[in-house]
Structures are given as C-alpha cells and as structure tokens.
Amino acid sequence: MLKISELSAKVGLSAHTLRFYEKNGLVNASVRSESGYRYYNDADVKRVEFVKSARNIGFSLDDISTLLSIRVDKQSHSCQEVTDITQNKLDEVNSKIAELQSMQKILQILLDSCCGGPENAIHCSIMEALEDHEIQSPHEGVS
Amino acid sequence: MLKISELSAKVGLSAHTLRFYEKNGLVNASVRSESGYRYYNDADVKRVEFVKSARNIGFSLDDISTLLSIRVDKQSHSCQEVTDITQNKLDEVNSKIAELQSMQKILQILLDSCCGGPENAIHCSIMEALEDHEIQSPHEGVS
DNA sequence: GTTGACCTTAGACTTAACTCTAAAGTTTAT
DNA sequence: ATAAACTTTAGAGTTAAGTCTAAGGTCAAC
Ligand SMILES: [Zn+2]
Ligand SMILES: [Zn+2]
Ligand SMILES: [Zn+2]
Ligand SMILES: [Zn+2]
Numbered sequence: 061m062l063k064i065s066e067l068s069a070k071v072g073l074s075a076h077t078l079r080f081y082e083k084n085g086l087v088n089a090s091v092r093s094e095s096g097y098r099y100y101n102d103a104d105v106k107r108v109e110f111v112k113s114a115r116n117i118g119f120s121l122d123d124i125s126t127l128l129s130i131r132v133d134k135q136s137h138s139c140q141e142v143t144d145i146t147q148n149k150l151d152e153v154n155s156k157i158a159e160l161q162s163m164q165k166i167l168q169i170l171l172d173s174c175c176g177g178p179e180n181a182i183h184c185s186i187m188e189a190l191e192d193h194e195i196q197s198p199h200e201g202v203s
Numbered sequence: 204m205l206k207i208s209e210l211s212a213k214v215g216l217s218a219h220t221l222r223f224y225e226k227n228g229l230v231n232a233s234v235r236s237e238s239g240y241r242y243y244n245d246a247d248v249k250r251v252e253f254v255k256s257a258r259n260i261g262f263s264l265d266d267i268s269t270l271l272s273i274r275v276d277k278q279s280h281s282c283q284e285v286t287d288i289t290q291n292k293l294d295e296v297n298s299k300i301a302e303l304q305s306m307q308k309i310l311q312i313l314l315d316s317c318c319g320g321p322e323n324a325i326h327c328s329i330m331e332a333l334e335d336h337e338i339q340s341p342h343e344g345v346s
Numbered sequence: 347g348t349t350g351a352c353c354t355t356a357g358a359c360t361t362a363a364c365t366c367t368a369a370a371g372t373t374t375a376t
Numbered sequence: 377a378t379a380a381a382c383t384t385t386a387g388a389g390t391t392a393a394g395t396c397t398a399a400g401g402t403c404a405a406c
Contacts, residue, residue, distance in 0.1 A: 063352080063353080064352090064353075065351095065352070065353085074394090074395080075352095075353085076394075076395060076396075077393085077394065077395085079354090079355095080393075080394060080395085084393095093353095093402095095353080095354085095401075095402055095403090096353075096354055096355090096401085096402090097352090097353060097354080097402080097403090098353085098354090106334070109334075109336065110333050110334060113332075113333045113334075113335070113336070113338040114333055115340075115393095116338050116339055116340040116341070117306055117309050117310065117313075117333075117338055118303075118306040118310075118341075120392080120393090121392080121393070122392095127330075127333065130324055130330070131330060131333075134323060134324040134325045134327065134330065135323050135324075135325060136323070137323065137324045138320065138321050138322060138323060138324060139317050139318050139319050139320050139321075139322055139323075139324055139327050139329075140319050140320060140321055141324070142317060142324055142327050142329045142330060143314060143317050143319035143329070146310055146313055146314055146317070146329060147314060149306075149310055150307065150310040150311065150314065153303050153306050153307050153310060154307065156299075156303055157300060157303045157304065157307065160261075160296050160299055160300045160303070161300065163260055163261040163292075163296050164293065164296050164297065164300065166260050167260065167261075167289055167292055167293040167296060168293065170260075170289055171286060171289055171290060171293065174282050174285060174286050174289070175282050176282050176283055176285075176286035177281065177282050177283060178281050178282075178283055179281060179282055180277060180278050180279070180280065180281060180282075181273055181277040181278075181280045181281060181282055181284070181285055182277045182278060184277065184282050184285050186282075186285045186286070186289060187270075187273070187274060187277065187285060189256075190253050190256045190257055190260075190270065190274075191249070191252075191253060191256075192256070193252065193256070195256040195259050195260055196259060197258075197259040198259070198261075206382080206383080207382090207383075208381095208382070208383085217364090217365080218382095218383085219364075219365060219366075220363085220364065220365085222384090222385095223363075223364060223365085227363095236372090238371070238372055238373085238383080238384085239371085239372090239383075239384055239385090240372075240373090240382090240383060240384080241383085241384090258363095263362080263363090264362080264363070265362095
C-alpha cells in the first residue's frame, strides 16, 4: 500500500494532480487510514497508470472517464465503443494538424520572402503581407 | 467614420472583441463622440485588419502588440526583428505539429489493432495497450 | 517531546483569448 | 415622445488541466 507521495514518485504525477484526479472521479485510494491518509493498493496503481497512458496519448479527462468506465466492466462494452472514442480523438488530432500545417505554410512563405537583415522594416515583405487581405483564418477556408 | 458595430460587420470581429482588443492596447478608436461612442477612421480600420491578419496566421496577442509597435515606426525597426517573431512562431507551430503527429501515429496504430466490432471489450487490444507501459508522453521522449 | 517531513481540506490562482452580463445612457425611426 | 436598437462600463464567467496556498492535523526520528 502506497502513500500518495510514494505513488506520485512511482507514476510521475504530482500528489496535487492525483488529488485533482480523485476530485474528478478518475482515481481514488481504496483505503483511507483513520486519520484520513490515502493508501493505494495494486489495483489503484494500475488504474492510475492506465490514466497516465491515456493522458499521454492525448485523451481528455472526459474521454479517460469513459474509458475507465469501460475498463471496470469490459463485458458490458464493445470494441466499437472504444474505437469510437479513439477515432474521435484521431479526427480531432488530424484537424488540429491540418490547421497548424496551414499556419506553418504561411509562416514559411513569409520567412522566405523577407531578407531578415538589419535594414529597416519600411519595405518588409512580412509587414506588407499582414497589411494585405490575403491571409485567411485556417478555420474559415472550407475548401 | 465607423461605429463599433459597423466595424464589427466590416472586419468580422465582434464588438466585444474589439473592446477587448482596445483594453489590451491593440486597437482603439481615434475619435470618441461627446457621449463616449467609439468612431473608427480609415487608419483605425487598417490597424484592425492588420491585427486580424496576424491573428489568422496564429500570432498571439502579445506577438501582435510587438508587430503593431514595429508597424507604427518601421524606420526604427529591422526586418530581423520581424523575422525573429515569425521564426519563433514557426518553431512553436512545428513543435506542436510534431507532438500531434506522435499522438496521431499511436492513435492510428491502436485503431488498426482493434476490430471495432460489436463484441465485448474483454480482449480489446486498445484497452490492453492502455494497460501496458509502452505509451510515453510526446513531451518526455527526448530522442 | 519536539523537530521536520508528510498529509488533509477547501478554495483561489494560472493561461489565453475571448464571451457575456447588468445597468445605464444614447441614437434613430416612427 | 416613445420604442427599438445601439452603445457604454466594470466586472464576472468560460475552457482544460492543473498548480498553489493556507491552516491545520499526523507520523517518524532523535
Ligand atoms: Zn528586409
Ligand atoms: Zn522584412
Ligand atoms: Zn474487438
Ligand atoms: Zn477492441
């Protein structure tokens, strides 16, 4: 049975974060001492590690809650439920990547167009590009 | 001279946002009526449009403040200052893309490994992967 | 028997960029 | 002259996932 700081050291999440996760219903210590100290057993540790893996992939705490509820009763849940969560996350990641790549592309064009030197910025092509109306939000461009 | 709702309609930023930008020192109306109404002249409109272009590329309001201070006195600033801001932003974007691509890769592997069907999740390979310790945070992996 | 390290809670703070509300004053149209 | 639409301000709320603080209780060692 681990105390909170021992669990913290073991899994690499701060005691604060572990208490925060508990407050949000993700993980709790199976045992509390008379004085209120948290004690985590092996199953608790595994659950925390599951949360950490899911978090490392990028799942939100909400997603993780759902995954945990599947985890405690796998018989009542299907692979499809799991892939749905995973696919939604992948879609989200892909759309963020697309947005960032559109920024990346514009930023690279701007950098390529500017001399980057010590001369004054009166004819700076980056400043000129920002004056023009050619730059659209990556969200607005539907095509 | 445009009132705030007219400017809002013209540039596609809400009146709330325009006031918020003013509070943060980005843009203000050159003229105020006796009763306090904001009136924006052509130069104000151009400044707002500059802000919007910069925001569309992904620059933070802090970056935009700096770009605006260069804009009002281009003679005292160099192309290098402008490219520094731009390059920093590009670096940031690139590192976010890398992080997301690492998530994308793992999510895709997980999806490929799971049948996604209606059967129960007892042997679900996604759940199994989350139980294992093989999933690292994209931030921790330095190599 | 006291020092120091640890634990508890509730609740405030952080970041960024908005977004909204309330209460009041102004302008425009009929 | 009155209703509708617009504007003003200060300030609170939103989001996610923590992060930190204060004030107090507990445990181990010396
Ligand atoms: Zn230049
Ligand atoms: Zn330049
Ligand atoms: Zn399956
Ligand atoms: Zn499966």
